[in-house]
Amino acid sequence: MNNSQKAQHLMDVTYPGQAGGDTFRLLELLAIPAFVLDARGHAIAWNRACERLTGVPRYEVLGSANAWSCFHRDPRPTLADLLIQERMDEVGALYDAHAQLCDEPGHLSAEGWCDMPYAGRRRYLAVDVSPICDEHGHLAAVVETLRDMTDEKQAQISLEQLATRDGLTGLANRRCFDDTLHAEWQRALRQQQPLSLLMVDVDNFKQYNDAYGHVGGDECLRRVAGAVAKEMRANDLVARYGGEEFAVILPNQSLKGAAIVAERMRCRVEQLHLPNLGAAKQFVTISVGAATALPAPEYEPSQLLATADAALYRAKHMGRNRISLTRESDGAA
Template sequence: MKAKKHHSDFAVRLMEHLVVPTFVLDQTGHVIIWNKSCERLTGIAAADVIGTKRHWTGFYTEERPCLADLVIAHGGSQIPSLYTVDCSTDPDRDIFSAENWCHLPIVAGLRYLAIDAGPIHDEDGKLIAVVETLRDITVQKEAQDKLEVLARQDSLTGIPNRRLFDEYLEAEWQIATGTNHPLALLMIDIDHFKAYNDTLGHLAGDHCLKRIAELISAQTRRECDVCARYGGEEFAVILPRTDLAGAVAVAKRIARAVSLARIRNPGLGPTSKLTMSIGASAYDADNRPISPDELLRSADAALYAAKQSGRACVRTPSSLRAA
């Protein structure tokens, strides 16, 4: 019996001095171990939580289940609604893993923690405790988030790239068709940009693309509007809650802003200025494309028509039908 108690005491002391922040709940959800590393992570002394169910105060500003509580309650199905990421690989055995932003009220503010929780059973298979361990991976998460932003942002102009444009278009399409609100799209091309590049060089071309991105963004004034670099010298604008007439008005505003900027294009002559060809399409009361791809193809066809019409103009699907 003494040997068994000795092993038990050793296990507790080992848990208390683990370098990994760890706490243990008994089968009723009361804290029985809150180790030194957990004290350092949260700023909460073991004496303040041992014997209580207030372990949540170390990680959240309002009472809510920790992962260990979900193990006791067999509540794995709640993880997606409570945690940023569910990483569980063996949920059938009530071994849960998750990641979450936690607000450590006393010491560190908002931190991103990787959390693991699993049950401890006695010889008869009865639950006697749950162990939860935590790792602060805030630095890795912030680096990952920055990479994800960069992956969706055009590195030259700083506006969304094609990948993010596609995501926004799909999301706005679902909203528009689900609520029967209009949705418009502009496809924009810089006229004779090759002549500009060939004459002034690619550094000047990059500066020009950044300037055009600024001008287009300035004319898409609502927070819900999305201006993206679609590729090369082509831009695209998503205009939620906007019908075709509204899209044409925005397109003309963009064309006028570029005209007023008076950006030289000496590749076409000493007095030539950059102009824009714009195609507009919409999902609205008069236009019913059946998918976001069809909406995009419609705007692209209108853009092609604008180029074929001599450039420096705005065209819509209705102008194609008239032709």
Template sequence: MAKKHMHSQQLADSARAFSVKLMQFLVVPTFVLDPHGRVLIWNRACESLTGLDAKEVVGTKNHWRGFYETPRACLADLIVEGRIHELDALYVTHGAPEIMSTFGVHAENWCHMPRRGIDLYLAIDAGPIYDDNGALLAVVETLRDISVQKHSQTALERLASVDGLTGVLNRRGFDDQLTLEWNRALRAGLPITLLMIDVDNFKSFNDHYGHQLGDECLRTVGRVLGESVLRPNDIVARYGGEEFAFILPGADSAGAAVVASRIRDHMAAAAIAHQPGGIDGQVTVSVGGATLIPLADALPADLIRHADAALYAAKSNGRNRFVSWQNGDHSPSHALS
């Protein structure tokens, strides 16, 4: 009986050693944490991916050094420590945490890779291993570098959000960015300003000069608006037809007036001839602005509606001017002719 038990133990030890060696030589970067979050295995592919040697991390909790400049939980740590609810805060995208206990969890994130001095976009899978009694034995994390795919995806998304004629954001890009900036302003309690910009008497321009020069005119307007951007987080978009939009995160109504004045000055400097219907023989724009501090019961559509109303007032009052919406009306104190 003792000999049989010894043989069984030898088989178990042999199987364990084979499993460890198999994991060490897997081509997929892999590391394993024990129930206390210490590294049990840091395979060769993981060394290559991170530039961090196994001897530096095995037996420690320093595996974060392969991915981040400062201490931060990896996906496997969240499982070990029962912190799976922190996925939203730590990862760009992830799978459903409710299936984690059975199947593990998938996440994706940009990692700086301090040892290699590069940024990589990693697809990460982490899953728990339990004994027959349901006690946690280990957590296995595997990693894949999908940076090339991510860059390609981002480029395609950017292309899909750009107006082909003018090179600024299209309506889809505008909607996405306005929602993003609105939610950011809501969380921070900061104002957000929207300028709606319409090319004055554009139909008569098209009728007189033809659609080819009409397109060239819109391209010039898009360029002028782009040149009016002074802050990196200001956003220019073609809203539709001859109408453009300017999103100014964090700007108040006074800032909106400054930007609107700069836009109109740049348009005057562009000096696009418009003999049949232009003001002073040139292409001009009307600008309507609205500023709100988002509240929980408000929507981005409210900001658009107010800016549109201000634009209508600017056009109704002679065009080539800026009108701002404030406190439910079109304040003449902010109307600049």
């Protein structure tokens, strides 16, 4: 008996009779990718559209309990598996979004990224599952249908990036900075951790624009932004605050640590050796103001921002191309 015959035999045994056979033939013709798992989690149907989506022919899946391997590299249950195994409390941790399709229990919808190891491409899939019960109300099988929403998801991500990214430098924009500062302040307050902030300004930028024009000025800002961003940790955020000014959020970072980061930034920008004919030092440099706070309920993030801004102002008036730290009189913790 070849693989196709084995698959048909399994289908006939599981759902004997003309009605069952017709149901599976209709499923086979569906343009929507779909598969069926029995009450033990074994695949009993895998239509052609599912073959095209996953790159896995049905004879390799039917009868097995590893349908998940067609969608993920590492062991991870499908939505149908979760329903069969009564593990629906795990859906939120495994999928980006999920919802109940109707008032009937077990009818669920979820969305998330899948590795698609056999197809060789990562896809964002919307998944619907529905239980099939016998005449006694016992679960007999689960149908899972899939929709490839990769293009729509990527378009959504692009729109979100437009809303949170600065078009010139590619850094976070002012809106993203404000939202992140508020969120990190609340997190630091809960965890009683320090929060540091750097305000960065390109020295003598007006003279640079006068000498090289706006096109040259834009390229200068892009180069400086790239240099500053290279000093960031995974959880840090660097944003274009406005004009030639940048802001850096350093979660769980002491003032001493913030000063080290600031000095590395200053050196990295200076080492770009971007000529600035309008500046005394002949190269583009930055000034940095650093501040740190241990958030408390009676304080606001705006106070940390004001303190870092005052430190930046001081660095500019002390001769530029330097960093300035919080003073006790500035009121930061």
